[in-house]
Structures are given as C-alpha cells and as structure tokens.
Amino acid sequence: MTWENRFRLFGGVAAVIALVFGLTLIFNHRQNQITSYSAQVAADTYTVGADHAGTVVRQLVAEGDTVESGQELFVVQSLQLKEDIANGLEVADTEAYKLNRASGTITYYAVTAGRIDKLNAMQGNSVPAGGALAELTGGERYVEASFRLVPRDYARVATGEPARITLPNDQVVTGTVEKVSVTSGVDGTVSTLRITSDALRGLDQQTLAEPGAPVIVTVGLADSSWFAPITDAVNDLLQQVGLR
Amino acid sequence: MPTHDLRSVAGPDELARRELVRNPYSPVMILLTLIATGGIVFYAVFLLNPASRGDALPYSLVIVAEAILITHALLAMWTILAGSKSPRDHAYFAARQALLDDRPEQDAPLLLDGKEVSVAVLITCYGEPLDVIRRTASAARDVRGRHSTWILDDGRSDEVRDLAAELGVGYLRRLSSGGAKAGNVNHALSQIKTDYFCIFDADFVPRPEFLVETMPFFTDPAVAFVQTPQSYGNLRNFVSRGAGYMQTVFYRFVQPGRNHFNAAFCVGTNVVFRRTAVDDVGGIYTDSKSEDVWTSLMLHERGWRSVYIPDVLAVGDAPETIEDYTKQQLRWATGGFEILFTHNPLSPRRRLTLDQRLMYFVTATHYLTGIAPGVLLLVPALEVFFDLRPVTLGTSFTTWALAYAGFYVMQILLASFTLGSFRWEVLLLSTASFPIYHQALMNALSGKEQRWHVTGSEGRRSSPFAFIRPQVYLFVFLALTSAVAIWRDLNNTQLSLATAWNLTNTAALGAFLAVAVVEHFRPRPAGLPVRAKERPPRRFALLGARTEGGLS
Numbered sequence: 001m002t003w004e005n006r007f008r009l010f011g012g013v014a015a016v017i018a019l020v021f022g023l024t025l026i027f028n029h030r031q032n033q034i035t036s037y038s039a040q041v042a043a044d045t046y047t048v049g050a051d052h053a054g055t056v057v058r059q060l061v062a063e064g065d066t067v068e069s070g071q072e073l074f075v076v077q078s079l080q081l082k083e084d085i086a087n088g089l090e091v092a093d094t095e096a097y098k099l100n101r102a103s104g105t106i107t108y109y110a111v112t113a114g115r116i117d118k119l120n121a122m123q124g125n126s127v128p129a130g131g132a133l134a135e136l137t138g139g140e141r142y143v144e145a146s147f148r149l150v151p152r153d154y155a156r157v158a159t160g161e162p163a164r165i166t167l168p169n170d171q172v173v174t175g176t177v178e179k180v181s182v183t184s185g186v187d188g189t190v191s192t193l194r195i196t197s198d199a200l201r202g203l204d205q206q207t208l209a210e211p212g213a214p215v216i217v218t219v220g221l222a223d224s225s226w227f228a229p230i231t232d233a234v235n236d237l238l239q240q241v242g243l244r
Numbered sequence: 245m246p247t248h249d250l251r252s253v254a255g256p257d258e259l260a261r262r263e264l265v266r267n268p269y270s271p272v273m274i275l276l277t278l279i280a281t282g283g284i285v286f287y288a289v290f291l292l293n294p295a296s297r298g299d300a301l302p303y304s305l306v307i308v309a310e311a312i313l314i315t316h317a318l319l320a321m322w323t324i325l326a327g328s329k330s331p332r333d334h335a336y337f338a339a340r341q342a343l344l345d346d347r348p349e350q351d352a353p354l355l356l357d358g359k360e361v362s363v364a365v366l367i368t369c370y371g372e373p374l375d376v377i378r379r380t381a382s383a384a385r386d387v388r389g390r391h392s393t394w395i396l397d398d399g400r401s402d403e404v405r406d407l408a409a410e411l412g413v414g415y416l417r418r419l420s421s422g423g424a425k426a427g428n429v430n431h432a433l434s435q436i437k438t439d440y441f442c443i444f445d446a447d448f449v450p451r452p453e454f455l456v457e458t459m460p461f462f463t464d465p466a467v468a469f470v471q472t473p474q475s476y477g478n479l480r481n482f483v484s485r486g487a488g489y490m491q492t493v494f495y496r497f498v499q500p501g502r503n504h505f506n507a508a509f510c511v512g513t514n515v516v517f518r519r520t521a522v523d524d525v526g527g528i529y530t531d532s533k534s535e536d537v538w539t540s541l542m543l544h545e546r547g548w549r550s551v552y553i554p555d556v557l558a559v560g561d562a563p564e565t566i567e568d569y570t571k572q573q574l575r576w577a578t579g580g581f582e583i584l585f586t587h588n589p590l591s592p593r594r595r596l597t598l599d600q601r602l603m604y605f606v607t608a609t610h611y612l613t614g615i616a617p618g619v620l621l622l623v624p625a626l627e628v629f630f631d632l633r634p635v636t637l638g639t640s641f642t643t644w645a646l647a648y649a650g651f652y653v654m655q656i657l658l659a660s661f662t663l664g665s666f667r668w669e670v671l672l673l674s675t676a677s678f679p680i681y682h683q684a685l686m687n688a689l690s691g692k693e694q695r696w697h698v699t700g701s702e703g704r705r706s707s708p709f710a711f712i713r714p715q716v717y718l719f720v721f722l723a724l725t726s727a728v729a730i731w732r733d734l735n736n737t738q739l740s741l742a743t744a745w746n747l748t749n750t751a752a753l754g755a756f757l758a759v760a761v762v763e764h765f766r767p768r769p770a771g772l773p774v775r776a777k778e779r780p781p782r783r784f785a786l787l788g789a790r791t792e793g794g795l796s
Contacts, residue, residue, distance in 0.1 A: 005710045016717045020724040023629040027728060030631065031735060152735070225735075 025234060028227050034153055036193075036217040039145035039165075041200070043211045045117070048108055048134040050127040051097065054078030057105065059123040067110040067136070074108040074121070074133050081106065113139040141200040141209045143175065145217035147191045154182070154191060156221040163195045166216040167208050173199035177219060193219065268496055268554065269328040273661060280658045281321045283650030288314050290647035295636070302626045302634040309616035316613045317655060319606050320498060327501030331461070331551050339463035343456060344389065351390045354459055361462075362438040363391040363455060363516070368425050371399035372446040374407060380449050381411050384442075389455040394436060396428045425512070426528040426535035433527060438519060445513040448474070448560035458516045461551045468521035468548035469540075472514045472555060473499070476562035482759045483569050486673030488562035493662050499552040507603035508552035509540035513560070521548050534579025541583070541604060545595050566708035566760055569673075573680045574687075574694055577611035581688030584608035611681045618678030621718065621749050627742035628729045641741075675749070676756035679714035708760040719757055722750040 058075035061067060082104025085091060093099055097108045118135040121127050143165055149157070161177045175197030182191045195217055200209050207213070223231060256264060290296060291310055297303055344352045353360040365384045369377055377395065385393045394414035397404045398421055408415035418431045429443060440462065444450055458470040473495035476488040502508040510517075512535070522528060522539070524546055529538035540550060563569040583589065589596060589604035596604065626632040635644065660666040687694055709716065729743040 002710075005707070005713075009709060009713055009716060012713055012717045013720050016720045017724065020721060020728070023625075023725075024728050027629045027732070031732070150736070152737070 024227075025231060028223070028225070028231060032221045032223045033218050034147050034149060034157070034221060036145035036147055039143055039215050039217045041141055041209050041211055041213040041215060042144045043114075043141050044112075044138045046111060046114070046136040046138060047132045048073055048096070048110075048136055050076060050106075050108075050121075050129060050131045050133055051094075052076070052078045052081045052106060053127060053129040053131075054081065054106065055126045056121050056123050056133070059119075059121070061116050061119075061134070063116055063119045065116045067114060067116060069110055069113045071110045072107055073110055073116075076106045076108070076127065076133075078104055078106060108133060110136060112136070115139070137211065139201075141197075141211070142178070143195040143197070143200075143215055143217060145193045145195060145215075145219075147193065147219075148188060149191045153221060154189075156224075157191065157193065157219065158222065161219055161222070163193070163197075163217055163219045165195060165197060165200075166218075168213055168215065169208060171208075173197055175199070175217075193217070195219075268500075274325070274328075276654075276658050276661055277321055277324050280654040281318065283654040284314055284317050284321070287647045287651035290643070296639045296643075298635045299626075299632040302623050302632050305619050305623055305626075306634040309619040312609075312612045312616050314651070316606065316610065317651070319602070320493075323501035323505075323603075323606075324497040325501075326504045327497060329504065331500075331503050331553060335463055336460045339460035340456070343460055350386065350388055352388075354389045354391070354455060356459065356463055360390075361440060361459075363389065363459070364432075364436045364438040364441045365391055365393045365444065365450070366429060366432055366436075366441055367393070367395050367444050367446060368428050369395055369397045369399050369401075369404060369446045370425075371401070374403055377404060377446050378407055378411070380444060380446055381408065381413050383449045383451075384444060385411060385413050386452060387450050387454050388452045389459070391442075391455065392436070392438070394432060396432045398425075398428050423530035424535075426530040426539075430527045430530065433519070433522070440516055440518055442516040443513055444558060445560060448513045448558045449477075450514070450558040451556075454514075454557045455516070457553065457555060457557055462518060464549065466547070466549040467518065467551055468543045469510055469515055469517045470551045470553065471499070471508060471510050472553055472557040474511060474514060475556040475559045477559040478561045478564060481564055482669050483566055483673070483763075484562040484564045485667065486669035487569050487572070489663055489667045489670045490674065491562075493659055496554055496662060500554050502603055503550075503552050505599035505603045506549055506597065507544065507600045508550045509607065510536040510550070512536035514558040521546075524548070532579060532582055533575055534582070537579060537583065537607060538587075541587070541589070544600050544604075547595075566763055567706060567711050570680055570711040573614075573677060574684050577614065577681045577684030578687050578694075580608055580611050581685050585688055611684060614674065614681035615678050615685065617675055618682060618718075621675075621678075621722070624729070624742040624746040624749070625721070625725045627740065628725055628732060628746065633742075644741075672752055672756050675752045676712075676715050679712070679718075682714075708763045712757075712760055715753060715756065715760075719750065719753040722746060722753060726750050 054076040055078075056074055057077045060072050060074065067073070081091070081099070085099075085101050085104065091099055091101075095109075096111050097106050099106055114136050116134050117137045120132045120134055127133060145163075157177065157180055159177050159180060163175045163177055165173050165175050167173065175195040177193050178196045179194040180191065181194075182189060184190075287310075291307060339356060342355055342358070345355055347353075354363060355361070365387065367377070367380055367384055381393065381395055392414060394416055395404060395408045397415065397417050400417055405415050405417070414436075416432050416435060418428065421427065423430065433441070440459070442450075442454070454472070458472065461467050461470045474491065475495075476484065479485045479488045499508050515536075521543055525539065525542040529535045529542055532538045543550065563572050583604065587594075589601045589608060594601065623634055656666070656671070659670070663670075683694065726743070726746045729740070729746050733739050733743050
C-alpha cells in the first residue's frame with residue numbers, strides 16, 4: 001500500500017467521522033426540542049357586564065374601536081340604584097365602573113387596553129342586572145400550543161424555558177413557556193403550553209397576531225445527556241466565530 | 245469404492261449418472277420461478293401503493309432503486325422461463341452423428357455436411373504464469389477432432405515461445421499491442437485462415453469433447469458462434485466463491501433463455517466462431533472495453549444467429565483477490581454502460597428484433613442493479629438522523645415484512661435452489677460491490693479509463709484496501725450511524741426498523757472488510773510470479789449475471 005493510498009484512506013475516514021459528528025449534532029438538536037402539531041395566537045376576552053339594571057344613556061364606543069385601559073365606554077342611568085342610595089345603601093366603585101351618587105348614573109370603563117369586538121347594548125337600550133354591555137378583547141397576545149409528548153419529553157418541559165414561534169409569514173419570534181397543562185382525550189394525551197412573547201405586541205394586530213392565527217412553536221428541552229457539553233462547546237465556538 | 249456390497253455396475257458411476265439425469269428446468273424450479281414472479285409483483289404493488297408512501301426523499305430513493313431491481317428481476321424471471329427448450333434440434337444430432345464419421349482417433353477430421361472443415365484453437369496470453377499456459381495449451385492441443393492450436397502471446401515472452409515449441413503448438417507474437425485482446429485475435433486471424441476458430445483465455449482449460457459438442461451447430465448456415473459457460477475450478481476462498489457463484493444463474497438459466505431471443509452473447513472465452521461471420525462484421529470489435537458483447541451485438545445486427553449451450557466444456561479461474569474481482573467487475577460493468585450510452589439497443593437505427601432489443605437493453609442496464617444496494621444502504625441513516633421514513637408509520641410490520649419477503653427472500657431462495665445451497669458469499673460480495681459499478685457508470689459517462697493508485701514497489705502485492713476505499717468509508721459511516729441509532733432507540737425506549745437494518749448492513753460490510761483485512765496480511769503465495777504490469781482488460785462481459793439482489 002502506497003503512502004498516497006494511506007493518506008487517502010485515512011483522510012476519507014476522518015471526513016466520514018466529521019460528517020457523522022455533524023449529523024449527530026443535528027439529530028441531538030432535534031431530540032432536544034419539541035414541535036407543536038397545532039398552535040395559534042390567543043388573547044384574553046373580557047365581558048363588560050352591567051352590575052345594575054338600567055338604561056344606556058351614553059354609548060361612547062362603537063364595534064371595532066380600539067380602547068385604552070381606563071377609557072369610558074358606557075354611561076347607564078339606573079333609577080333603582082338611585083333609590084337604593086337614597087335609602088342609605090352603601091355602594092362602592094370598582095375598577096370597571098364609577099357611580100354618580102347624585103344622579104344614579106354608572107360610568108363603565110375599559111379594564112384593559114384592547115378592542116371592542118361585540119356591542120350588546122346601544123344607546124337607549126335597557127340592560128338587566130348581570131347583562132353584557134360589550135365584549136372586549138385584550139390587547140395582550142400569547143400563544144396556545146398543543147404537543148403530543150412522550151413521558152420522557154413531558155418531564156423535561158419546564159416553565160420559563162425559551163420557545164420559538166414561527167408566524168404565518170415565516171417570521172420567527174422568541175417567547176417563554178408560561179404555563180403547562182395536560183389533558184387526556186380520545187386521541188391520546190395532549191400537552192398544552194402557553195407561550196408569552198413581548199414580540200407579539202409589536203406586530204400588526206389585525207393579521208399576524210390576530211387571535212386564531214396559526215403558528216408553529218418549538219420548545220427547547222433541557223439536554224441532560226452526556227452529549228450536552230459537546231453541543232454546548234460547538235455552539236460556543238459557532239457563536240465566537242460569528243456564525244450564530 | 246462402493247460402500248455397499250451390491251454388485252458394481254459397468255458404465256457411468258453414480259455421480260456421472262446423476263449428472264446425466266439432472267434436469268435444470270425441474271418442475272420445482274419452474275414453480276419457484278413463478279412464485280418469485282408473484283412476489284416481485286406483490287412487492288411492487290406494495291411500494292407504489294400511495295397509502296404506504298412515506299417522506300418524499302427516502303421514498304423516492306427507495307422507489308428509484310427498487311424500480312431498477314424489480315424491473316430486472318421480472319425480466320430475469322421471464323428469460324429463465326423462456327429458456328426451457330434445448331437448442332439442440334434434429335439437424336444438430338444428425339450433424340453430430342456424421343461429424344467424426346465413427347473414426348476413433350484423436351485427430352479425426354471434422355466433417356460438416358460431408359465436407360472436412362478446418363478449425364484453429366486460439367489461446368490468448370498476456371503475461372500469465374507459464375504453468376497456467378502449459379495446462380491450457382496442452383489440453384487445447386488434445387481436444388478431439390483435427391485442428392491447429394495457437395498461442396497468441398501479447399506478453400512477448402520467450403519462455404512461452406519455447407513452451408509452444410515443446411508442446412508442438414503454433415506461436416504468434418505481434419509488434420504492437422493495439423486493441424488489446426481483440427487486436428491480438430484479429431492479428432492472428434490475418435495469419436490463420438481456417439473455417440472456424442475457438443478462443444480460450446490462458447487460464448481456461450478446454451475439455452476433449454469441446455469441438456464434438458459445439459461444431460454440429462454450424463450445420464445451420466446462420467449460426468455465427470457457439471458459446472459455452474465459464475466454469476471455475478478454484479472456488480477455494482471467499483472472493484472466488486462469491487465471484488464464481490455470482491455467475492451461476494446467468495450461465496445456467498439466463499444465457500439459455502437468451503437463446504430463444506437470439507440474443508445469447510459471447511463471453512470472450514470458451515467460444516467457437518464461424519470465420520465468415522466474423523469477417524462479415526469486420527473482425528472482432530476493437531473499439532470497446534467488452535469486445536465480446538460488442539462483436540455479438542454486431543453479428544446480431546447483421547442477422548446472424550448465436551447459440552449457447554449450458555454444458556461445461558472448459559474450466560478456468562474465478563478472481564481470487566479483491567483486486568482481481570474489482571478490476572473484473574469494473575471492466576464488465578463499464579462495457580455494459582458503454583452500450584447504453586453509445587449504442588442504445590432501443591434506438592430505431594439498430595437492425596434488431598424486439599426480442600434482441602429487450603435483451604441487449606437488459607445487458608446495457610444490468611449493472612444499475614449493482615448500484616441500487618448502495619442507495620438503499622443510506623435509507624436507514626435518513627431515519628436515524630432526520631426522522632425521514634420511506635414508508636409511513638401507519639404501515640404494519642407484518643404487511644411490510646410480507647411484501648419484502650415476497651421479493652428478497654424469494655430471490656434468495658431461487659438463487660439458493662439453483663446453486664444447491666445458500667451462498668452467503670454472493671450476498672455479501674454483491675452488497676459490497678456497488679462502488680465498483682458506480683465507478684463504472686462514471687467512467688462510461690466520461691469515457692475515461694480507470695487508473696489505480698497502486699504503483700507499489702515491484703514484487704509486492706498491492707493491498708486490497710487500495711481498491712475498496714469507498715467500502716471502508718461506508719463501513720465507518722454505517723458503524724457510527726448504528727451507534728447513534730442505538731442511543732436514539734434507548735432514548736425513545738423503542739427499537740426501530742432503521743436500527744435493525746443499519747446493524748445488518750454494518751455487519752455485512754464489516755464481514756467483507758474482514759475478508760480484506762485477511763487478504764491484506766496474507767503472504768503472497770511463493771513461486772507465483774508477480775505480474776509486473778497490469779493486464780489489459782480481459783474484456784469479456786457477463787452481463788445479466790447477478791440475479792441475486794443485494795441486501796438493502
């Protein structure tokens with residue numbers, strides 16, 4: 001065997017080993033992350049509820065309006081309330097409304113910034129006690145993601161772990177796992193993760209971050225294998241030379 | 245010595261009797277072939293069923309590789325089933341009766357249609373050991389029927405010249421060495437003017453009845469050549485057994501089948517040609533790596549008939565080292581691909597029958613079936629590293645195993661039945677051979693000659709590892725992938741099929757490399773002279789030889 005052949009042989013073997021090492025990094029990376037099979041943007045919704053029966057005397061917003069937190073929404077005149085106060089009933093203001101004890105009117109405010117999605121009462125309508133005046137969708141967005149996890153992976157999901165959210169336009173934003181819940185149904189065990197992300201706030205609320213918009217969530221799992229230090233070393237190197 | 249006390253029989257002993265009674269197309273063989281055909285179709289239907297389709301990348305790899313294997317397997321089954329009729333007809337037996345005119349002497353004149361015909365036996369040499377040439381030349385001289393015997397020495401050795409004088413056979417040497425073996429034969433034909441001529445490679449020892457069995461076919465004026473099988477007498481190690489048995493299905497069933505397509509081709513040795521037929525196509529074809537197939541193709545295009553008989557009438561040597569095996573397979577495969585790229589038999593310009601077009605297309609594409617296992621070896625790795633699967637997870641193991649067995653197990657069973665037992669050497673060797681065929685494809689595409697980096701010091705045999713680097717790389721890859729696959733399965737607490745396959749493939753390739761390691765450390769047998777220069781291509785191709793598919 002010539003030296004040239006020996007070099008070729010050993011060089012080739014070294015290249016193969018390097019290739020498998022690279023493939024193993026990819027494989028291990030995939031092993032240490034989970035990808036949602038279904039995920040969408042979600043937002044909390046609030047009902048502006050009438051605590052006292054009365055007549056809407058002023059309607060300050062229309063359907064689709066964006067409102068600030070604390071913005072006036074409705075003024076409701078309640079004769080019953082006026083009478084009760086006159087009779088000496090102690091009624092307190094809340095975050096959601098303020099009373100005018102002299103005129104017996106109640107002013108409802110937005111408890112959070114958001115958008116009026118549905119208007120149940122118009123000016124001049126009467127509302128029963130406990131009735132809904134409007135539905136307010138909060139401006140705060142988060143992501144609800146469903147996963148089918150094997151027990152080993154479920155055990156490794158922790159709140160506070162970083163998550164990557166791929167938006168419908170392929171833009172990727174980062175978030176944090178806030179809550180983990182799990183349900184069992186006919187199609188197996190489904191783990192649902194709530195992911196919060198500051199980046200969602202800066203997006204176009206009408207399209208990308210519209211509640212219900214489909215997204216893909218991948219969550220990194222804590223790598224506890226013996227391979228972890230090797231992965232970290234390679235990541236550090238890539239970071240140091242500016243490739244990551 | 246008989247082991248019983250029954251009366252001994254005059255005439256054929258038991259072994260010879262069994263040989264006489266042997267029926268290659270036994271009803272069991274026909275049944276196995278039919279079942280194997282069904283298995284192939286079942287497997288094809290399973291693969292193409294959209295319900296079992298998996299991820300695009302591995303699925304398309306599998307489909308392309310298996311399509312090649314399945315098509316060739318089906319065509320092989322067809323060829324086998326087509327070949328059950330013997331080419332010997334009434335005219336043959338009549339001519340054979342009259343051939344020697346009942347004269348018992350060894351050099352009785354050969355008579356065809358009442359006239360004596362002249363025959364020359366040509367032995368092509370290129371630096372083979374002297375005792376090998378002696379064995380062949382003396383056997384050729386002693387073949388029954390009047391003929392002249394010639395050693396065509398491209399090795400230009402004075403010792404061979406002296407040997408020829410000693411044995412009383414003719415000796416020819418030429419000044420150039422153009423056209424390699426074909427050039428050597430054509431040069432001889434310019435000097436020797438006989439009605440018929442035989443070609444034997446230096447290591448193929450003819451049996452005495454060679455001419456008696458073959459010559460009567462020439463009573464049909466359309467017969468251009470009569471080819472007999474290559475049989476090997478040196479099946480004593482892994483490589484020679486693997487390489488030798490690899491050819492068995494081809495020589496026992498494929499070539500006899502091709503008779504009926506009038507597409508049995510010449511394999512360069514153990515053949516007798518009609519001189520006028522070879523002159524009709526301008527001599528033995530010199531422009532190719534495989535002059536034997538090309539000459540056959542030219543003859544068939546000119547309307548000649550070829551005959552193949554499956555009787556062993558000469559015994560030679562199969563390659564015994566990985567080096568010789570690699571070079572042999574590379575030559576044959578390159579020759580096949582050359583036909584595909586430069587002389588496509590399906591082209592309307594060729595004057596061939598549809599039967600012949602199909603058979604020569606099989607010949608030209610046959611070695612693609614040797615590349616297919618290489619593609620399939622990579623499929624489990626795609627699942628291990630990327631979770632990409634050729635079939636859906638929904639496919640049950642039983643369905644998959646049944647379809648797979650229908651194809652591969654039946655093919656192996658059929659080959660084993662032909663060979664008399666399961667020859668694992670063939671399976672291992674064909675699994676490990678795909679880099680050779682890939683190289684052949686590249687060489688045929690680029691039109692380049694293969695050059696080996698084996699300029700080792702004189703007198704030392706080159707290591708087998710100089711020829712099997714791709715196999716070493718793949719083995720390392722598969723072994724490391726197996727380790728990752730096991731780690732993956734431990735994590736997922738589930739054994740996957742990919743791991744099982746990958747381990748099997750690693751073991752198969754590992755066994756082949758173990759053979760290479762043994763060969764690397766084995767001392768060169770003393771007394772055998774080393775061939776200082778590489779022999780030029782022995783340029784005969786046995787395409788269509790490997791019906792046994794590789795592991796995948």
